[in-house]
Amino acid sequence: MAVDLARVEGLVRELLAALGEDPERDGLQDTPGRVARMYGELLAGLDEDPARHLTVSFAAEHDEMVMVRDIPFSSLCEHHLVPFVGRAHVAYIPGTDGRITGLSKLARLVEAYSRRLQVQERLTTQIADCLERVLVPRGVLVVVEAEHLCMSIRGVKKPGTLTVTSAVRGLFRSDPRTRAEALQFVHAHR
Numbered sequence: 001m002a003v004d005l006a007r008v009e010g011l012v013r014e015l016l017a018a019l020g021e022d023p024e025r026d027g028l029q030d031t032p033g034r035v036a037r038m039y040g041e042l043l044a045g046l047d048e049d050p051a052r053h054l055t056v057s058f059a060a061e062h063d064e065m066v067m068v069r070d071i072p073f074s075s076l077c078e079h080h081l082v083p084f085v086g087r088a089h090v091a092y093i094p095g096t097d098g099r100i101t102g103l104s105k106l107a108r109l110v111e112a113y114s115r116r117l118q119v120q121e122r123l124t125t126q127i128a129d130c131l132e133r134v135l136v137p138r139g140v141l142v143v144v145e146a147e148h149l150c151m152s153i154r155g156v157k158k159p160g161t162l163t164v165t166s167a168v169r170g171l172f173r174s175d176p177r178t179r180a181e182a183l184q185f186v187h188a189h190r
């Protein structure tokens with residue numbers, strides 16, 4: 001595991017003391033271990049190769065867009081170590097071999113890249129890059145919408161703002177009609 005649980009536990013005990021707390025008081029005794037396990041969970045994506053999810057593919061001779069929309073995710077902002085939470089929309093147009101991957105695998109990809117210290121732009125790009133590299137599709141479109149708690153609960157304090165990022169490749173980039181159709185899918189029934 002990339003996260004050193006014992007070390008994080010010790011440091012959280014230290015952090016609590018630096019925050020003016022008594023780490024030995026009743027309510028805080030188990031907190032360092034709990035926080036360490038939480039980071040283990042939130043950063044579990046570091047321990048896996050996201051591409052492995054895409055090794056499952058089926059011959060479908062489907063040559064039109066496939067989109068899984070509204071994939072919920074939460075990630076950790078690498079600037080403040082607080083969450084950003086939102087939804088990802090992932091679409092691809094199968095390659096000339098007509099092979100498709102499992103729908104859940106697109107959500108697993110989002111999960112794998114969000115369970116790391118991230119910025120939203122990199123998360124978006126990494127999902128698109130992995131799909132492009134492993135599936136070799138004719139097009140990839142990834143849209144990510146998220147609220148950053150570092151903008152909601154502190155600093156500029158603007159809850160409810162949504163940051164939208166996209167990564168657009170292949171046919172979705174070169175053919176405006178294909179891109180428009182995909183974006184229409186993203187916004188349908190909302």
Ligand SMILES: Nc1nc2c(ncn2[C@@H]2O[C@H](COP(=O)(O)OP(=O)(O)OP(=O)(O)O)[C@@H](O)[C@H]2O)c(=O)[nH]1
Nearest residue numbers: 077078079084118119120121148150151154155156
């Ligand atoms: N581009 C990008 N910026 C992010 C993301 N998450 C947080 N940030 C920004 O990172 C910036 C860090 O700016 P700094 O000025 O170093 O930090 P800060 O003083 O805490 O900034 P404020 O949030 O404006 O108070 C802020 O503008 C955040 O809004 C992200 O996913 N992508």
Ligand SMILES: [Zn+2]
Nearest residue numbers: 077079080150
């Ligand atoms: Zn932040």
